[in-house]
Amino acid sequence: MGGVLPPAALRATGLVKEYRRGRAVDGVDLTVGPGERVALLGPNGAGKTTTLLMCLGAVTPDDGTVEILGHRLPRERSHAMAKVGFGAGYLPLPERMRVIEYLRMFGRLAGLRRPDRAAREALERFGIPHLAGAMGTEMSSGQKTLVGIAKAVLHRPRLLVLDEPTASLDPDVALRVRTGLREISAEQGTALLVTSHNMVEVERLCERVVFLSAGRVVADGTAAEIIERFGRSDLEDVFLHLAHLRDRQQVST
Amino acid sequence: MSETYRGAALSFWRVMAIVRRHAYVLQRSPHRAFDVVVWPAVDVVLFGTIGIFASTRTGGGAQVALYLLVGVVLWHVVYQAQISLATGFLEETWSRSVLSLFVTSMREWEYVAGVALFGLVKLVLGVGTVALIAWLAYAFSITSLGFGLLPVAALLLAVGWAIALFVIGLVLRFGSGAEALAWGILFAVMPLSGTFYPVSSLPGVLRPIGELLPTTHAFAAGRAFAQGEALPWHELGLATAGTVVLLLLSLAYLGWMLRIFRARGYVTRYS
Numbered sequence: 001m002g003g004v005l006p007p008a009a010l011r012a013t014g015l016v017k018e019y020r021r022g023r024a025v026d027g028v029d030l031t032v033g034p035g036e037r038v039a040l041l042g043p044n045g046a047g048k049t050t051t052l053l054m055c056l057g058a059v060t061p062d063d064g065t066v067e068i069l070g071h072r073l074p075r076e077r078s079h080a081m082a083k084v085g086f087g088a089g090y091l092p093l094p095e096r097m098r099v100i101e102y103l104r105m106f107g108r109l110a111g112l113r114r115p116d117r118a119a120r121e122a123l124e125r126f127g128i129p130h131l132a133g134a135m136g137t138e139m140s141s142g143q144k145t146l147v148g149i150a151k152a153v154l155h156r157p158r159l160l161v162l163d164e165p166t167a168s169l170d171p172d173v174a175l176r177v178r179t180g181l182r183e184i185s186a187e188q189g190t191a192l193l194v195t196s197h198n199m200v201e202v203e204r205l206c207e208r209v210v211f212l213s214a215g216r217v218v219a220d221g222t223a224a225e226i227i228e229r230f231g232r233s234d235l236e237d238v239f240l241h242l243a244h245l246r247d248r249q250q251v252s253t
Numbered sequence: 254m255s256e257t258y259r260g261a262a263l264s265f266w267r268v269m270a271i272v273r274r275h276a277y278v279l280q281r282s283p284h285r286a287f288d289v290v291v292w293p294a295v296d297v298v299l300f301g302t303i304g305i306f307a308s309t310r311t312g313g314g315a316q317v318a319l320y321l322l323v324g325v326v327l328w329h330v331v332y333q334a335q336i337s338l339a340t341g342f343l344e345e346t347w348s349r350s351v352l353s354l355f356v357t358s359m360r361e362w363e364y365v366a367g368v369a370l371f372g373l374v375k376l377v378l379g380v381g382t383v384a385l386i387a388w389l390a391y392a393f394s395i396t397s398l399g400f401g402l403l404p405v406a407a408l409l410l411a412v413g414w415a416i417a418l419f420v421i422g423l424v425l426r427f428g429s430g431a432e433a434l435a436w437g438i439l440f441a442v443m444p445l446s447g448t449f450y451p452v453s454s455l456p457g458v459l460r461p462i463g464e465l466l467p468t469t470h471a472f473a474a475g476r477a478f479a480q481g482e483a484l485p486w487h488e489l490g491l492a493t494a495g496t497v498v499l500l501l502l503s504l505a506y507l508g509w510m511l512r513i514f515r516a517r518g519y520v521t522r523y524s
Contacts (some may be wrong), residue, residue, distance in 0.1 A: 019518065050518065056356045074515075082358035091524060094348040109357045119261040151353075 005035045007070035009159040009191035015064035017215075024050045026215035028064075031158065039152050039202040040093070041057055041235075043243035044214035048195045051212065052163055054235040056086055068118055069158055082110065085157035085190075087148040093136035099123070099147050100132040102152060110155035122150035125180050135192035141168040149177060153184055160184070162194045166201060174198075178205050199235040209235065211243045213250065259317065282430055287437045298332025298459065299300075299444040306450035322393045323479040324449040326383050327472060333379040335466045337372030338365070339420040339435040346429055351523035369414060376410070401484050405475040408489070411496045412468055416442070418503040422510035428522050448472050467495025475519055 010032040019026040025047040032038045040048050053059040055066055057077045066073040071080035077150040093102055100119055107115025118141045131139065139147070145168050152160055160181070166174040178201060184190050196202050202209060203223045211226065219226045223235050228235045230238045257267055307317045345351050354364065354372045387393040393401070399411055404442050423431040445459060446452075446468035455463055464470045470492035514520065 011309070016520070024507070049521070053352075053518065053520065058352060059518045060521045062516075078358045078360050080358075081356060084356070086353070086356045088352075088524070092349050094350055096348075106357065107352075109354075109359050124351055184296045253265065 008032060008071060009034055009036065009068070011065075011067040012051070013057050013065050015051060015054050015066070016062045017047075017059065017063055024215055025054065025061075028053070028212065028215070028217055028219070030210060032191045032193050034158070035189040035191055037182075037206045038194070038208045038210060040193060040195045040212065041197075041199075041202060041208035041239065043239065043246055045213040045214075046212040046246075048212055049163060050215075051235070052161055052171070052193070052195065056084065056161060057081065060061045061077050076191075082155075083158045083159045085152035085155065086162075087145075087152035087160075087165055088163035089145050089165055092147055093139070093144050093147060097136060098132070099134050099139075102147070102251060103151055104138070106151050107154050108242060113154055115154070116173060118154045119150070122154050125183070126150055127176050141171070142170065142173055145169060146177070147175065149180075150197060151181075153190075153245070154189050157190060158188075159191045159193065161189075164195055164197070166196065166198060174201060181205060197239075199239060203235055211238065211242060213246055218242060283409075283434045284427075284431055284437075285389060287441075288345045291437065291441055292403050294331050295444055296441055298456070302454050302456070303449055306454040309454070314319070319393075319479060320476055321449050322387050322391060322394075322474065322523075323475055326380065326387060326395050327402075327405065327409055327475045329450050329507035330376065331413040331416075331468060332373060334410045335417045335420070335439050336413075336435065337375040338369050339424075340412055340483060341368030341372060342421045342433060343424065343429075343435055346424065346466065346523050349523050352520050355520055365418070372414075381397045388496040398479055401478045402475055404484070404489060405478070405492075408492045408496050409468065409473045412471070413439075413498060415496065415499040417505040418507045422503070422507040425507075425510040425514040425519065428519070441456040442466065442468060445469070446472055453474075465495070467492045470495065 001094065005127065006033050011032040012028065015025050015028040015030070016023070025161055028047070028051050030040070030051065040051065042048050049218070050059060054061045054064075054066075057066070060074065067084050068080035071083075073079075073080060093099070095104075100116065103119035103122065104115045107118050112118050120129060120132065123132055126141065126149060128146050128150070131143060131147060134143075135183070137143070137236075145165065149165055152162065154170065165181075166177055169177060179192075181192060182205065183215045192206070194202070194206060203212055204240055206223075209223050209226055219229060219238070221229070227234060230241060232238045232241060257263070279289075291363070303321075305313075306320075310317055345354060384395045387395065417435075420431070420435050420438060420513070438492045447455065447463055447468050448468070449472065449505055452460055452463035453471050470488045474485050474488040474492060
C-alpha cells in the first residue's frame with residue numbers, strides 16, 4: 001500500500017542573503033525531515049543565524065525558497081509558524097511580566113485553548129515549575145533560557161528551532177535541556193534544528209550535522225561521517241579547521 | 254615639549270572631546286533636530302497664535318476659555334490614541350521581544366489590533382483624567398455637550414492611529430533612533446491643526462498647511478458644536494476624507510517599511 005510521504009519539517013533551497021557588509025548566506029540548501037534532529041554549525045559569521053531567520057520568515061531571502069511542513073513562505077507564513085517553536089539563548093524575557101503570564105501570552109498567540117496547562121507542563125518538563133510566578137528580572141540567565149525553551153515547546157510544535165539554546169547553561173541544566181528535547185522529539189515526533197558552539201552537546205543531541213562556513217554548506221552528514229571526511233579527531237577539531245580556513249581566506253582577500 | 258596637555262589646556266581639550274562626542278550624535282541623528290529646532294518652532298507658533306486669537310476677541314474671554322478647554326480634551330483623544338499605539342510597539346523594541354513575536358503565527362494586523370484595543374483603555378483613562386480636571390477645576394463638563402462630539406472624537410482617534418502607524422514604520426526602518434518621533438510628531442501637528450483656535454488665526458504662510466490636515470476640520474467641527482451650533486457636516490466631511498487618505502497612506506508606508514525591515518534583516522537590531 002503506497003502512503004503519501006509527510007512533507008519535510010523544513011525545506012530551504014538555494015537561500016541567498018546579501019547585506020551591505022557582504023554575502024551572509026550564499027546558496028544554502030537545508031532540509032530537516034519529520035522528527036529529525038539536525039545541528040547547524042559553523043564559526044561566528046558563517047551565516048547560521050541569518051539562515052535560521054530566513055527559515056523562520058523573519059528575514060526575506062534575496063533568492064531561494066523556504067517551505068515548512070508543506071507551507072511556502074512568506075505566503076503561508078502564519079500557517080507554517082503555527083507548527084514551529086523558536087527559542088534562542090540570547091532572547092530576554094520582558095521585565096514586567098511573570099513567567100506564567102509570558103507563557104500564557106505565547107500560548108494564546110499559538111491558539112491554545114488552555115495555555116496555562118501547557119505552560120505548567122512545559123515548565124515541569126524542564127524542571128522549573130517553581131519559576132511560574134517569577135518576574136523576568138528575578139531570574140538568572142540560565143533560568144531565562146529555560147523559560148525561553150519552555151515557551152518554544154508550549155504548543156507542541158512539529159519543528160523546533162533553537163539558536164544557541166544552552167549557551168548560558170551549566171552542564172547539569174544543559175543535560176536537562178538535552179534530555180527534555182530528546183523526549184519531545186521522541187514523544188511528539190518534533191523535528192529539531194539547533195545551532196550551538198558546544199560540539200559535545202551536538203553529538204549527543206543531533207543525528208545529523210550541517211556545517212556552514214562563509215555562508216555555504218561545507219559538510220552535511222552524521223557527526224562520524226563529517227569527522228571522517230575532514231580527517232579530524234572530533235567535531236570540535238572540524239570546527240577549528242573550518243574556522244582557520246575562513247580566517248586564512250579573509251586575510252588573503 | 255610634553256606629549257600630553259596639562260592644567261587648563263588639559264581640561265579644555267577634555268571638554269572639547271565631550272562637545273565633539275555630542276556633535277557626532279546630533280549630526281548623525283536627524284531626529285534630535287526635534288529638540289533644537291522643531292520644539293522651539295512649535296512653541297512660538299502655538300503660543301503666538303493663541304495670543305493673537307485671544308487679543309482679537311474683544312470681550313470674548315469666555316469663548317477663548319471654551320476653545321482652550323474643548324481643544325485640550327479633544328487633543329487628548331488624538332494624542333492618547335497615537336501615543337498608546339506607537340509606544341505599544343516601542344515596548345516590544347525596549348524588551349527585545351520583536352523577534353519572538355515575529356516568529357509566531359500571529360499576523361501583523363492582529364498585533365496592531367491588540368495594541369490599539371488596549372490603547373483604547375489608556376485613551377479612556379487619559380481623556381477621563383483631562384475631562385475630570387476640567388470639570389472639577391473649571392466647571393467645564395464635556396458630557397454636557399451631548400453625543401455630537403462622538404463623531405469628532407472617532408475621527409481624531411483614527412488620525413491618532415494613522416500617525417502611530419506611520420511612526421511604527423519609521424521605527425522599523427530607522428530603529429530606536431526614531432523613538433523621539435513617537436512623542437514629538439503629533440506636537441508638530443498640533444499648532445497647525447488649530448487645536449485651540451481657528452486656523453484663520455495662524456500666520457498666513459501656515460494656513461494652507463493647516464487646511465490640509467484632517468485634524469483641523471475635526472477640531473473646527475468640535476468647537477462649533479461646543480458653542481451650541483449644529484454639527485458642521487462640511488467640516489466633518491473634509492475631516493473624514495482627510496482621515497481616510499491619511500490612514501491609507503500610513504498603512505501603505507507601514508507595509509513598505511515592513512518589507513524593508515524583513516529584507517534588510519533589521520529584526521536582529523532587537524535580539
